[in-house]
Amino acid sequence: MKMQTLLLSAVMCSQLAFAAPPAVDPAMLELADQSRCLLCHDVDITVRGPAWRDVAKRYRGKPEVEEALVIKVHDGGGGAWGNDYMSANKRAGMDNIRILVRWILALPDS
Numbered sequence: 001m002k003m004q005t006l007l008l009s010a011v012m013c014s015q016l017a018f019a020a021p022p023a024v025d026p027a028m029l030e031l032a033d034q035s036r037c038l039l040c041h042d043v044d045i046t047v048r049g050p051a052w053r054d055v056a057k058r059y060r061g062k063p064e065v066e067e068a069l070v071i072k073v074h075d076g077g078g079g080a081w082g083n084d085y086m087s088a089n090k091r092a093g094m095d096n097i098r099i100l101v102r103w104i105l106a107l108p109d110s
């Protein structure tokens with residue numbers, strides 16, 4: 001391949017990467033699936049629970065909410081997004097819930 005062609009394809013690739021929505025870590029989606037979060041949540045779409053990118057947006061720059069969110073996901077709770085209530089997710093375990101909440105809070109805007 002000629003150098004110009006290589007350069008051109010590199011530029012095109014970087015533009016493609018720029019236009020695509022930010023990638024979601026498949027290992028984290030897998031953990032969310034195993035933890036049964038995906039029954040009510042999606043990264044981009046509001047299902048029963050809020051879209052996780054919206055959660056990230058609401059709490060951007062407020063790392064102090066992390067622990068309260070971990071406890072809320074574990075014990076269940078409502079009142080923050082609408083009339084629906086999140087049931088407890090105790091079986092997922094505090095450690096996994098903390099990993100998930102940290103990841104959710106760090107999701108970039110779409």
Ligand code: HEC
Nearest residue numbers: 035037040048049078079080081082084085086089092100
């Ligand atoms: C039975 C459905 C259901 C399941 C299962 C569920 N959620 Fe939720 N989730 C909700 C609802 C409904 C809300 C909105 C609650 C509210 O308005 O305060 C919510 C809210 C949240 C919030 C934002 C809370 C806030 O106060 O802003 C986070 C973070 C969250 N869920 C993470 C998770 C994680 C992680 C799991 C898996 C371990 C999970 N959810 C499982 C229904 C669910």
